[in-house]
Each structure stands twice: as C-alpha cells, then as structure tokens.
Amino acid sequence: MKAERVSLTPGYLLHQHAWRETSRILEIWSREQGRIGLVARGVRRPRSPHRSLLQSFAPLLLSWTQRTELGNLTGAESGGSPIPLRGRPLMAAFYMNELLLRLLPRQDSHPVLYDRYAVTLRALIEPKPAAALRLFEKHLLDALGYGLNLTRALPGDKPVEAEGQYLYDLESGPRALGGRRASGLLVGGRMLLALHAEALDDAEDLRAAKRLLRAALERHLDGRALKSAVVMRALSKGV
Numbered sequence: 001m002k003a004e005r006v007s008l009t010p011g012y013l014l015h016q017h018a019w020r021e022t023s024r025i026l027e028i029w030s031r032e033q034g035r036i037g038l039v040a041r042g043v044r045r046p047r048s049p050h051r052s053l054l055q056s057f058a059p060l061l062l063s064w065t066q067r068t069e070l071g072n073l074t075g076a077e078s079g080g081s082p083i084p085l086r087g088r089p090l091m092a093a094f095y096m097n098e099l100l101l102r103l104l105p106r107q108d109s110h111p112v113l114y115d116r117y118a119v120t121l122r123a124l125i126e127p128k129p130a131a132a133l134r135l136f137e138k139h140l141l142d143a144l145g146y147g148l149n150l151t152r153a154l155p156g157d158k159p160v161e162a163e164g165q166y167l168y169d170l171e172s173g174p175r176a177l178g179g180r181r182a183s184g185l186l187v188g189g190r191m192l193l194a195l196h197a198e199a200l201d202d203a204e205d206l207r208a209a210k211r212l213l214r215a216a217l218e219r220h221l222d223g224r225a226l227k228s229a230v231v232m233r234a235l236s237k238g239v
Contacts, residue, residue, distance in 0.1 A: 149173030
C-alpha cells in the first residue's frame with residue numbers, strides 16, 4: 001500500500017500520550033482529513049523542534065505520512081497564536097476535545113465543524129462563552145447526522161410557536177402539550193426557535209438549551225460519562 005503524504009495542513013491537537021521512551025501518540029483533528037492518529041517520534045527529547053509546538057488549543061500546520069491506521073508525524077509549524085484559556089474556559093475546551101474524540105470517526109472530515117471549533121475556542125474567553133459552547137454542540141450533532149428538529153411539532157407537523165410548551169422526544173422532536181400522556185423533556189418554544197436561529201441571548205433559554213443538547217449528546221456516548229463534564233459540574237458546585 002502506497003503511503004499517503006500530507007503537507008502543512010491546518011489542524012489541532014486533541015489528545016496525546018507517551019509512547020516508548022521518547023515518542024508520543026497524537027490524536028489530531030485536521031480540517032481536510034478529519035481525525036487522525038499519528039506517531040510523533042522523538043518528540044519527548046529535550047531538543048525536539050516539535051516539543052513546544054504540540055499543545056492543545058493552538059492552531060497548527062501539520063505534515064505526516066500514513067500507510068496504516070497510525071501515521072508518522074513529519075513536520076509541525078505554528079498556525080497562529082494559542083488561545084489563553086484558564087479555569088472554566090479551559091475545561092470547556094477540553095470538553096469539546098473529548099466530544100470530538102468520542103464521536104468523530106477517523107478520517108472523516110468536517111471542515112464546517114472544524115471552523116466552528118476554532119471560532120468557539122476564541123469565544124470561550126469572551127463575555128458569552130456558554131452560548132458559544134451550546135452552538136458548538138448543536139453544530140456537532142448536525143455534522144454527525146443527528147441534528148435536532150427545532151421548528152416543527154407533533155401532532156400534525158405544525159410550526160413551533162414561541163409561546164408554546166412542548167415535550168421533546170429525542171427521536172421525533174417536540175410534541176405540543178395536551179391531554180395525551182407522553183414522555184420527553186419539557187421545553188419552551190421560545191428556546192427551540194432561539195436555538196434554531198443561533199440567538200441564545202436569554203439566560204433561561206440558555207439553561208434549557210443546555211439540558212436539551214446534553215441529553216441529545218448523551219444518547220450517542222454509549223452511557224460513558226465525559227471526564228471533562230464531570231469536572232465542569234464539580235466546578236459549578238464549587239467543589
């Protein structure tokens with residue numbers, strides 16, 4: 001099998017761990033090639049030119065060759081300044097990385113989602129980071145083919161009304177409250193329309209959108225809790 005060669009393509013480092021004495025295994029996310037596993041040989045040596053570059057949340061330009069599932073890193077350059085993340089914004093960024101690692105298949109490119117990720121990293125240090133994080137979750141579900149129905153309600157496929165109250169079924173979408181018993185997450189029509197318009201300006205809508213999006217994502221995580229989400233909940237409780 002002929003080796004594929006990729007040269008200086010934009011990417012981010014999602015995760016890395018030590019391998020053998022001087023190397024690391026990298027999980028990178030490339031804008032054009034998708035999620036890729038790479039061996040970075042010798043990168044743990046003190047004089048390695050790539051050692052200081054390979055950091056999470058910093059835009060990179062990456063080169064590698066690939067013949068099997070794991071490729072070999074051949075070059076890395078800075079693609080821009082890293083985002084100065086601390087505290088909760090840092091944990092939110094790790095949460096995004098963990099979602100991508102869990103849910104994105106290897107070598108499946110999503111350039112629109114990649115660009116949204118870059119925008120969200122910058123938004124995490126701006127005044128409204130929570131809204132940006134919710135929209136990243138929404139775009140992730142859309143990219144995976146699990147996008148939420150936010151505008152049409154059962155019964156009768158009627159338009160969602162801002163004043164309406166709905167039970168949201170993750171399979172079929174919102175159902176108008178009525179005499180018939182039904183299961184689902186209670187949500188307001190105003191929130192559904194705001195999420196659809198990507199205009200989560202109201203604090204109550206933002207909290208409701210978080211509940212809905214987290215429930216939708218949990219369906220695809222095979223019951224495994226995200227480590228970053230556990231830490232974020234502890235921070236919210238002051239633990």
